[in-house]
Amino acid sequence: MPPAPLPAARVPDSLDAPALRWGIMGPGWIAERFTESVQAHSRQVIAAVGSRSLARSKAFAESFGVPAAYGSYEELAAAPDVDIVYVSTPHNFHHSAALLAIEAGKHVLVEKPIGLDAVQARDIAARAKAAGVFAAEAMWSFFLPKFDIVRQILEAGTLGTVTTVLAEYGEHFQRSHRIFDPALAGGPLLDLGTYPLALITEVLGAPQQVRALGQWHESGVNAQLSAVMEFAGGSHAVMNTHLHNFTPAAATIVGSEATLALDGPFNMPGGFELRFPDGSRLRHDEPAGAHFEGLHYEAAAVARSVTHGLSEVPERTLDASIRTMEAADALRWQLGIEFQGEGNSPT
């Protein structure tokens, strides 16, 4: 018998979260989306912005009403009126940018993926712990109200034994996008593949075996990665990620008692359905949304954790981020995918 109704989301209104003073490090595409979302839906204050170019940080500050603009990441890290740095550079600068903030005594929220590899992820976790500051990966999907309902369903055992997770993510990119640049850790794995991989490792933990196939792009980056993984108890996950064109970006979690099918794009606000073998269904409906509707939840959750003196945020622990990076490493090593600057951090 299906349980009814679905649990309610327990995520508080982002407007109720205490305000932190945020410094943006790397004012690019996602930094704009983050700023728009938190300014519209929360009390978080974008207090400063740091760019490699003073002209770019001033332009960003002017667009979003940010009071302080700096012409280097070092100056932003040292800025007096900043509680937390949001690292929004391309992937291969996440580690060095996070360390700048941590060593200046700032809390840090690092865009996904938290680093290029598990070595960098572990190093950020260790340095933040040693410095006594908060650190987290901005895996925004896990902070959405719908994901809180999904968590409750999983924790209640409604699916029975989870046997299979199927998750995929493909998008179309202009040829000028950094995803085609080998020097910027291009390829779909770290941009898009982190979402299916984060979901798979969140639900099933660390894989015991992985098998990956790759296809290459003329630019030299990986163009497509397909993988099968096996977990303790024999459950499986199948994932695909590529830079060829848009896919539904759907995810399905199959259990012995029920199947949970997330509408695509599964990493963004939107609906999902619980399907039972007798044909009955329980549907969670919410408007499909994107970054504007969703990014403020992670900022609000981080603000609550920091204000309560926590060193991590429960929705995305550093161990969980490290586990995802370990799985990503295992997959790409099978294909010989290397990123410039990976694993070179002291541990």
Ligand SMILES: NC(=O)c1ccc[n+]([C@@H]2O[C@H](COP(=O)([O-])OP(=O)(O)OC[C@H]3O[C@@H](n4cnc5c(N)ncnc54)[C@H](OP(=O)(O)O)[C@@H]3O)[C@@H](O)[C@H]2O)c1
């Ligand atoms: N959460 C999400 O939904 C989401 C969505 C998209 C991207 N992301 C993540 O956010 C990160 C940034 O992505 P994005 O698309 O916003 O990137 P982007 O616009 O291409 O670049 C972000 C900024 O990084 C700075 N940067 C530092 N070194 C750079 C270099 N060598 N080349 C180019 N830029 C450099 C630049 O700012 P200055 O030079 O002015 O300092 C640039 O504006 C990625 O790691 C990505 O995975 C997350």
